[in-house]
Amino acid sequence: MAQKRNNPQSKPLPIDLELGKIPPQAPELEEVVLGAVMLEKDAIVEVMDILTPECFYKEEHQKIFKVIIDLSTNDKAIDILTVTEELRKRKQLEEVGGPLYIAQLTSRVASSAHVEFHARIIAQKHIQRELIRISSEIQNRAFDDSIDVNDLLDYSESELFNVAQGNIKKETVKINLLIKEAINQIEEAGKREDSLVGVPSGFTGLDRMTSGWQKSDLVIVAARPSMGKTAFVLSMARNMAVQNNKSVALFSLEMSSLQLVNRLIVAETELPSSRIRNGKLKDYEWEQLDYKIKSLVDAPIYIDDTPAISIFELRAKCRRLKRLYNIDIIIIDYLQLMTGIPENKGNREQEVSTISRALKGIAKELDVPVIALSQLNRSVEIRSGSKRPQLSDLRESGAIEQDADMVIFIHRPEKYGFLEDEEGNSLKGIAEIILAKHRNGPIGDVMLRFKEDFAKFVDIEDDFITPLDDDTQAVPVTVSSRMNEDPGGFMGNSDLKRNADFSDESPF
Numbered sequence: 312m313a314q315k316r317n318n319p320q321s322k323p324l325p326i327d328l329e330l331g332k333i334p335p336q337a338p339e340l341e342e343v344v345l346g347a348v349m350l351e352k353d354a355i356v357e358v359m360d361i362l363t364p365e366c367f368y369k370e371e372h373q374k375i376f377k378v379i380i381d382l383s384t385n386d387k388a389i390d391i392l393t394v395t396e397e398l399r400k401r402k403q404l405e406e407v408g409g410p411l412y413i414a415q416l417t418s419r420v421a422s423s424a425h426v427e428f429h430a431r432i433i434a435q436k437h438i439q440r441e442l443i444r445i446s447s448e449i450q451n452r453a454f455d456d457s458i459d460v461n462d463l464l465d466y467s468e469s470e471l472f473n474v475a476q477g478n479i480k481k482e483t484v485k486i487n488l489l490i491k492e493a494i495n496q497i498e499e500a501g502k503r504e505d506s507l508v509g510v511p512s513g514f515t516g517l518d519r520m521t522s523g524w525q526k527s528d529l530v531i532v533a534a535r536p537s538m539g540k541t542a543f544v545l546s547m548a549r550n551m552a553v554q555n556n557k558s559v560a561l562f563s564l565e566m567s568s569l570q571l572v573n574r575l576i577v578a579e580t581e582l583p584s585s586r587i588r589n590g591k592l593k594d595y596e597w598e599q600l601d602y603k604i605k606s607l608v609d610a611p612i613y614i615d616d617t618p619a620i621s622i623f624e625l626r627a628k629c630r631r632l633k634r635l636y637n638i639d640i641i642i643i644d645y646l647q648l649m650t651g652i653p654e655n656k657g658n659r660e661q662e663v664s665t666i667s668r669a670l671k672g673i674a675k676e677l678d679v680p681v682i683a684l685s686q687l688n689r690s691v692e693i694r695s696g697s698k699r700p701q702l703s704d705l706r707e708s709g710a711i712e713q714d715a716d717m718v719i720f721i722h723r724p725e726k727y728g729f730l731e732d733e734e735g736n737s738l739k740g741i742a743e744i745i746l747a748k749h750r751n752g753p754i755g756d757v758m759l760r761f762k763e764d765f766a767k768f769v770d771i772e773d774d775f776i777t778p779l780d781d782d783t784q785a786v787p788v789t790v791s792s793r794m795n796e797d798p799g800g801f802m803g804n805s806d807l808k809r810n811a812d813f814s815d816e817s818p819f
Contacts, residue, residue, distance in 0.1 A: 334439075335439035336368040337368070339419075341367050341368065341372045341433055343419055343420045345372060346417040346419050347420045348379055348389060348423070348426070349379070349389060349413075350390075350420060351422065352388070352389060355379060355389055358426060359380070359383065361430045361431055361434050366433055366436075366437040368436065368437075371408060371412075374398070375398070375413070375416075378397045378398055378403075381397070391413055394413060395410050398413070445467075445470045445471060448470075449463070449466070449467050452466065471623065475623075475626075507522055507523040508523060509521065509522055509524045509526065510523050510557050510639050511523045511550070511551065512547045512550060513551065514547075514744075514757065514759060515770050516757035516759075517757045517759075520752065520757060521749070524680035525680060527674045527679070528674060529670055529674050529681050529683065529714055529715050529716050530681065530715065530717040530719065532544065532684050532685070533685040533686065533700065533720055533721075534687060534720060534722070535686075535687050535691055536686070539721055540721060541563075541566065541571075541574075541684070542574070542578075545575060545578065545766070546578065546769070547682075548612055549612075551639070552611050557640060558611040558613070558637060558638040558640075559611065559613065559638065560615070560632045561642045562620060562628075562643045563614060563615070563616045563644050564617070564619065564648035565644055572614070574766055577766065577767075578765050580600050581762075581765050581767075582600060611636065613632055619649070620649060621650045622650070622670075626669065626673055629641055630677070639679060641682070642682045642684075643682070643684065645683065646667065647663065647685065649666050651663070651665040651669075667710050668710065685711060687700050687704040688704055697724070699720075699743070700720040700722060701720075702718060705718070715750075716749075716750040718746075719745065720743075720747055723743070724738045724743070725739050740760055741758060742768065743757075744756065
């Protein structure tokens with residue numbers, strides 16, 4: 312009887328499901344997979360990327376598969392004899408059922424034809440068990456009043472993140488299918504007059520160099536403080552959503568959503584930000600606001616201002632936005648304010664490395680470009696010369712440069728006292744957009760105009776409207792606003808029908 316109890320081949324006793332539950336498991340398939348791997352030498356290749364020893368429910372099977380993995384890693388043959396001998400060396404042979412059980416495993420399968428399918432079922436059962444374990448531990452900790460709720464949230468996010476990271480796998484695709492898809496993309500791109508195949512930034516020179524932001528790319532936009540990083544991505548978000556009807560997800564870790572919207576309003580209306588803040592607008596300015604704001608009201612821009620958002624929470628929110636609104640691009644302001652998994656706390660460089668890798672994973676998983684803002688270190692100010700940033704200036708982690716498909720710097724020479732270039736041309740209001748790394752294309756510089764009064768980037772060749780002084784009389788134009796038809800009114804002034812002047816107010 313004792314031999315029967317210790318025999319791993321013995322079947323578990325029937326369990327009344329009304330009285331209890333058993334963990335998800337597939338021991339019979341575990342036996343089939345182990346037998347197939349020892350029966351045919353190529354079977355291990357099909358399951359190595361799917362299974363780890365921990366995926367097996369029975370401890371005996373975990374030990375056997377660990378031996379098989381080690382033999383494969385050392386380029387040794389995998390069969391009944393080699394596995395048995397290695398288990399004997401490790402003094403684990405009797406623990407797994409002895410030589411007879413190892414031999415019986417191969418008798419349970421005729422071939423390895425379905426080994427990959429069986430392996431995926433085993434992996435699925437393992438994920439289910441892990442989720443049960445994690446949820447039980449979370450429940451136990453939630454009942455413990457001595458545990459801080461923030462620590463509990465960090466633990467929960469970390470554990471679920473680890474499960475997701477370890478089990479997001481894509482199927483291998485034969486090249487002929489990929490070539491067909493690539494040809495289709497080339498044909499579609501050829502039909503476009505602007506030759507853009509990605510999400511357009513709205514800046515002519517930059518789009519010409521990048522062909523738009525490409526799906527699954529991680530784009531890092533880096534600069535020193537006060538160079539206009541947020542203004543740059545807000546200008547792009549407006550161009551993408553308003554001009555090209557692209558859905559934009561904007562995660563702001565530094566500014567509130569209302570602050571961002573106010574900046575968008577200032578950039579769109581070109582009214583002084585001080586008057587937008589205090590509401591001291593003249594009649595024609597109210598009408599200008601009412602008229603120009605229409606383009607933003609229906610723009611597909613989705614803003615999330617969760618502070619110190621974790622990479623796990625970001626991934627979950629991005630998946631939801633993709634499902635609900637089919638977002639075309641994700642913008643994060645900015646990378647260094649995010650938090651990674653708790654295990655890396657205390658080592659900021661390692662934490663930022665984890666975050667940058669996870670952002671690249673999100674871009675690939677959702678098949679959208681991800682633009683993340685990043686700070687530069689102080690070496691830019693210390694360095695003599697033009698103060699132009701370079702890749703070594705990326706703050707806290709070389710992994711950012713490694714993971715990024717593009718690295719873009721924003722450089723405004725006038726901030727460092729350079730008011731003219733070598734040819735005597737004025738650099739006031741000029742911003743250099745430096746494409747320092749481009750994995751799939753050229754690198755170079757693009758010049759943009761930065762309207763500092765309105766925190767707005769525009770193409771350098773755009774015409775400028777000369778600002779009007781307060782005493783300048785403008786030609787009145789009566790404008791019919793759709794918002795005036797709404798009893799609530801976007802600005803709460805539904806009865807406004809003012810004579811509007813759409814010229815710029817003098818800078819504040």
